[in-house]
Amino acid sequence: MNKLLVTTALVIGLALPSVAATPQPGETLAQNQNYTYWLLDAIKSMDPQINTDVEGSGIMRSLFEGLYNEDQEGGLVPGVATSHELSDDKTTYTFHLRDNAKWSNGDPVTAQDFVYAWKRLADPATASEYAWYMELMQVANAAEIIAGEKPVDELGVTAVDDHTLEVKITAPLPYFPKMLTHASTFPVNQKVVEEFGDKWTEPGNLVGNGAYVLKEHILGEKVVMEPNPEYWDHENTVLQTVTALTINDNDAALTRYLAGELDRVQIPAGQYPRLKEEYPDEAISVPQSCSYIYMYNLDEAKGPEALKDVRVRKALSYAIDRDIVVNNILQGGQAPSYNWTHAATEGFEMPEIDYASWTQEERTAKAKELLAEAGYGPDNPLNLTLNYNTSEAHKKIAIAVQQFWKQIGVNLTINNMEWKVHTDKMQNQDFELARYAWCGDYNEASTYLDLFTSYSGHNNGKFFSEEYDRLMKESKTAEKPAPLYQQAEQILAEEMPLAPIYQYTKVEMIKPDIRGAGLTNLMQNWYLKDMYRVAN
Incomplete structure (x- = not known):
């Protein structure tokens, strides 16, 4: 290189x-x-x-x-x-x-x-x-x-x-x-x-x-x-x-690829194993610096009251079975994620995040406990709405999360919209939860972690932490920023302004x-x- x-x-x-x-x-x-x-x-x-x-x-x-x-x-x-x-x-x-x-x-x-x-x-x-x-x-x-x-x-x-x-x-x-x-x-x-x-x-x-x-x-x-x-x-x-060519339906795009109309297309969720077997020289799965999350709207005026309680935010994150998402739905080599920064980022050292080492049974049990402490449960279910942009993969994941959260007493309405409308709503804090992904602008952990600072142009969930801001500003002049990045990740795990779901691979037919x-x-x-x- x-x-x-x-x-x-x-x-x-x-x-x-x-x-x-x-x-x-x-x-x-x-x-x-x-x-x-x-x-x-x-x-x-x-x-x-x-x-x-x-x-x-x-x-x-x-x-x-x-x-x-x-x-x-x-x-x-x-x-x-x-x-x-x-x-x-x-x-x-x-x-x-x-x-x-x-x-x-x-x-x-x-x-x-x-x-x-x-x-x-x-x-x-x-x-x-x-x-x-x-x-x-x-x-x-x-x-x-x-x-x-x-x-x-x-x-x-x-x-x-x-x-x-x-x-x-x-x-x-x-x-x-x-x-x-x-x-x-x-x-x-x-x-x-x-x-x-x-x-x-x-x-x-x-x-x-x-x-x-x-x-x-x-x-x-x-x-x-x-x-x-x-x-x-x-x-x-x-x-x-x-x-x-813009084609909102990934399955339709794959059909057009197989018909010779496209030279490159994303593989729809769950189809990589079959396509790799049928087209070994065309189906690929390679690492890509992107993280897939659900962002919470924590805006003081526009965010739902329930999400201002960190116990609720943690419960929602804990209850997501990421192994089912990557192994049963996506099946393209993606990795379950319990943090924000992509693990392969140059110089990044993954911190020990407590719930990442739990079994899913332990995470779900803790989610129920936290929701109960926050006043929600079978007799008083929490009702939330998730926005996502048009994509069959996003839809399948949203439906799965709907089921994960139903087990802990949360009723989730899923709301599909085109990309421009989706991003406009996020930028105006016109959402409760939103499907979001960030792909690194450069190969260094700050490209992820700076996003959740108060001065970020993309902190659409309006998370605010003076300590987080201090760490990220200090990292700019630190001789060794890696420990500061680990501390920042720990704050995200503790405050949970997002629910991490998976880290990308680029799964394509080319x-x-x-x-x-x-x-x-x-x-x-x-x-x-x-x-x-x-x-x-």
Whole structure:
């Protein structure tokens, strides 16, 4: 794996060139270089500073390019930046940008484009859910700007010249370069944004600096992309017409895959063992840095009264039989989860969480006991509603949880809705419980644990703990943050603002002639520019 070496006062180069779609020895490119893949939900926004979805991020990495990209194993490789220097005190990064990077309209990509995008992300007027990412990156003055206490022009990012970007952070952050692969940090073309306003991301208007351009976007139906002839590495872009089809029914999507209409699709819950036997070269299950949970609404004004009692929150979590979820429902190699951070996260040390070592019988018995203490039981059942976005897997899990909770005296109503409605309700605290999943933005535990801080842009359940906030802020300057992360996980286990359910694997059908899909990258970040089809 090619990792970025961070050494003070040295120019830091990357040992490998940016990964390109280059056939390996013995491989021959196929004549057909079109690619069609599946999306579960509509892409809410094509704007890098507005997008919040994993599926949307994949498209952002095709239409735009940040300072760095990731290789097939998740190591950093050049994007717009070819190298950087780090000051002796490790708080000033100086990035050197390639001089042949262009926007799809032919304009040069400059350091000022990054300055504009980063200020736009932090600016309260943009109302980005990812504004907090600038704060997590420790960019100077980001917290004050987001809070409206300082003007956006004081953000610690400067264009020294067209090809030199300087970023000042408030404290050394060893994983800072890893954070730069996230779509919210990608540049946008100021001239185009200001000319078209809210319509700048529409086909024909959108100008990107990625390897592909947007040809068509029918919301909730399809996204079509083609190679960008202005991209600096265009000669190594192999895939031609790329189509992402939105199909809300996973079973219907699998049927279309088997009919040859899709090249890649998620395997529906419970079908991996059969498909692996029937299509051993196409069915895959690989680790993915995502955690699946039910989030509780703890908002003082909008959350249900019952969930303000930690005994109720613990009872609900304890009563979920995670082994049934992963072994009987999903059957794709997923792992039962009793914490928040994905276990495979680099440098993360799993704490000992008490209820994780109990038998399910012990957990269920404790759940009944806690609910009784809180005043609920067969004679006074607790009534709750769970929201989940359209997916057969989410539905099956919700029905199972409905049965688990019925055993302890809880009546659960399950409420299905499309993704946009679901996320809008979460952001407005218009829910009691909500199916939620978080996929890491970078391979370090803070990408998970920062979410439950009071200043997080994604803490939709409104959990608040001064001690938790203190630990996470302290972790930013700690020489060894792992013990602080363990303490933070213990607070989540004790306060239970979420019910952890399982940790992901990526369970898919993918045509055997597809290469470069990043399957060995824990983050499962893929780049169309690295992908190609080989001849049979």
